Amino acid sequence: MDLASVIGLIGGIAVMLFTILLSGSLSGYVDIPSIVCTFGGTIAITVMAFPIKKLMEGLKSLKHVFIYKEMDSEGVIKSIIDLANVARKEGLLALEEAAQQLKDDFLQKGILLIVDGTDPELVRNILETELSFIEDRHKSNQGVFEFIATMGPGFGMLGTLIGLINMLANLSDPASLGPNMAIAIITTLYGSIIANVFCNPVVNKLKLRSSQESLLKEVMMEGMLSIQAGENPRIIEEKLKAFMAPSLRSKIGAPKEPKEGEA
Secondary structure (H helix, E strand, O other), rough: OOHHHHHHHHHHEEEEEHOOOOOHOHHHOOOHHHHHHHHHHHHEEEEEEEOOOHHHHHHHHHHHHHOOOOOHHHHHHHHHHHHHHHHEEEEEEHHHHHHHHOOHHHHHHHHHHOOOOOOOHHHHHHHHHHOOOOOHHHHHHHHHHHHHHHHHHHHHHHHHHHHHHHOOOOOOHHHHHHHHHHHHHHHHHHHHHHHHHHHHHHHHHHHHHHHHHHHHHHHHHHHHHHHHHOHHHHHHHHHHOOOOOHHHHHHOOOOOOOOOOOO
């Protein structure tokens, strides 16, 4: 579980509620017509804007904001170095058995393409195409929440305009102007909550997840092509370390060399 996401969401809501309670009563910020207009309108127009399949995929991606296993970039690089050592000692064909033990489908696919003797340029094109489709799928999922973040304030403003119209229609009653104005502005508040407390942070976190995954797959691709080119495992290690932050590079040990007298 991503504690930062959970703590951030709960903290944002808590700060908002605390501010409301300090300035007045919570009941004064609850208005059913405003809730129906802002939240109901946003949901309805979002359903209209996306095919059901795309909408469901986008909503399912929400789990990656709160439930996420951090990518083990150090483990991936170590696996690639181990594969490079196997290829150096036993040849590329020996990688087929090792590929079956890999848990990452992208890495496994690339290794099997290499084992099959696929041209290096074709291997790169296939992997880049797959990476491109992964990134497009991520952008599509982010787009659902970006759309909601836009429509929430939009319907909030729409509700405010409706409230103002009702207020202006009752100018003959000065005592009602204050309460009616407050109710009209509440819809703008609801729209801002949809965008700024929830959707915009979700989009930012999903973009970060996508960026991390894309970078790791680029590391895999560079490592696999280096193995196919027959580069020294030490050179491959240093090349892949360049993708990582300096603080993480020391965690990756150099590939073990056989001692004298060992086969």
